[in-house]
Amino acid sequence: MTTLLETRYRTVLRLLPAYYRREREEEMVETYLWDVDREVQDQSRPTFGEVASIAALAVRCRLGAPGAPRRYALLGSGVRLFALSALLLQAASAVVSPVLQLTWAFTRGASGRRMFLTEFTGRSTTExxxxxxxxxxxxxxxxxxxxxxxxxxxxxxxxxxxxxxPALWPLIRAIGSQAGDAAPPGLPWYETSAALLAWLPALALCAAYHRDAPGARLPGGSPGLVFLAGCVVTGGSLVLLPGVADLVWAPATAFVVGTAGWLVWRARGKDRTAPGAGLALAALGLLLLAVRVASLYPWLHVPGAAALLGGGLGQTAAVALLTLALAVAGGRDLARR
Structure with missing residues (x-):
């Protein structure tokens, strides 16, 4: 007779994909029930640690664990490439932005240094x-x-x-400020999309690069050279076009240049990466597109913002077209494989 504890374990094990349950469910249930007296099994529940362990195993099985079906292997490959590409984009922006900020501050004399330091002084301790x-x-x-x-x-x-x-703080502050207003609060679109651009790659990294996953591999070039190229493109976009640059301009420009180069490289038949690169880059493009649109919306009715809006709208169109091209290319790659 099935006890209530066994039923609860089987319910939790439904988090695992079907192929894994077919092979291991009975063994896992026997292991969990091994040292539990049958008299108390109707009053017991799976522990939090057991549920968390099963959930982690379910994520690992769906993201390309050894022996996983093809669709899970492809999903894991795509998520890993998405995390790596987004990490490269964030890393280049994280280096270029403070370098340019410090260069500007310390080449403007005492006034520039004071302006830079005011970001950290004259505030409360928390701020x-x-x-x-x-x-x-x-x-x-x-x-x-x-x-x-x-x-x-x-x-x-x-x-x-x-x-x-740090991406969470503007979102928390925006939600807190809206909660204090008399008007019904709306969703802070830019803060939300910027937080997603930071957290989705970080969470994808934690989930997809598990202990059974293959090592990270870039579509082309050594990691150092690719990172240097990203820094050059990111910094050059800010230095050459400062009048249209906002917080999204540099990473979006790096995405446009990098993905256009990857599409040309792929068209020449030199792409040897794992399947799913096109769809992974398309997912990153959708995230950037959301941030790009959300950052432009507040400027639509601001006088004198024509240059910023023109550059931003042109960049939006480029990101959208490249995202569509990447999705088509990624779909064709998967169909061929």
Whole structure:
């Protein structure tokens, strides 16, 4: 007779994909019930640790664990490439932005240095700490990138999660300020999309680069050269076109240049990466497109913002077209394979 505890274990095990349950469900249920007296099984429940362990195993099985069916292997490959590409984009922006900021501040004399320091002084203790963390924690993005490509996965996970933390503060502050207004609060679109751009790659990194996953591999070039190229494109877009640059301009430009280059490289038949690269880059493009549109919306009715709007709308069109092209290319790759 089936006990209530066994039924509960089988319910939790439904988190696992069907192929894994067919092979291991009976063995796992016997293991969980082995040292539990039958008299108390109707009053017992799976522990939190057991449920968490099964949930982690379910994620690992669906993201390309050994012996997984083809669709799960492809999903895992795509999620890993998405995390790596987004990590590279964030890492390049995290290095270029403070370098240009410090260069500007210390080449403008005392006034420039004072203007830079006002970001961290003259505030409450909480705001000062938040400002310092918001300036320093994003520097963990390149740490996470280089740790991942050198197969230091635990360091990469912790660094990515730490680097994504500053993206939560503007969202929390926006929600808090709207909660105090008399009018019904609306969704802070830009803060939400920016937080997703930071946290989805970090969470994808934690989930897809499990202990059974293959190592990180870029579509082309050595990790250092690709990172340097990303920094050059990101910084050049800010230096050459400062009048149209906003917070999204540099990473979106790097995405446009990088994905256009990848499409040309793929068309020449030189792409040897795992399947799913096109769809992974298309997913990153959708995230960037959401941030790009959300950042432009507040400027639509601001006088004198024609240059910024023109550049932003042109960039939006480029990101949208490339995202569509990447989705088509990725779909064709999967159909061929």
């Amino acid at each position: 000062t700490v938040v400002a310092v963390l918001a300036w320093t924690l994003p520097l963990l993005w390149p740490v996470a990138y280089f740790a991942l490509v050198h197969d230091r996965r635990r360091l990469a996970r912790y660094a990515a999660l730490g680097a994504a933390l």
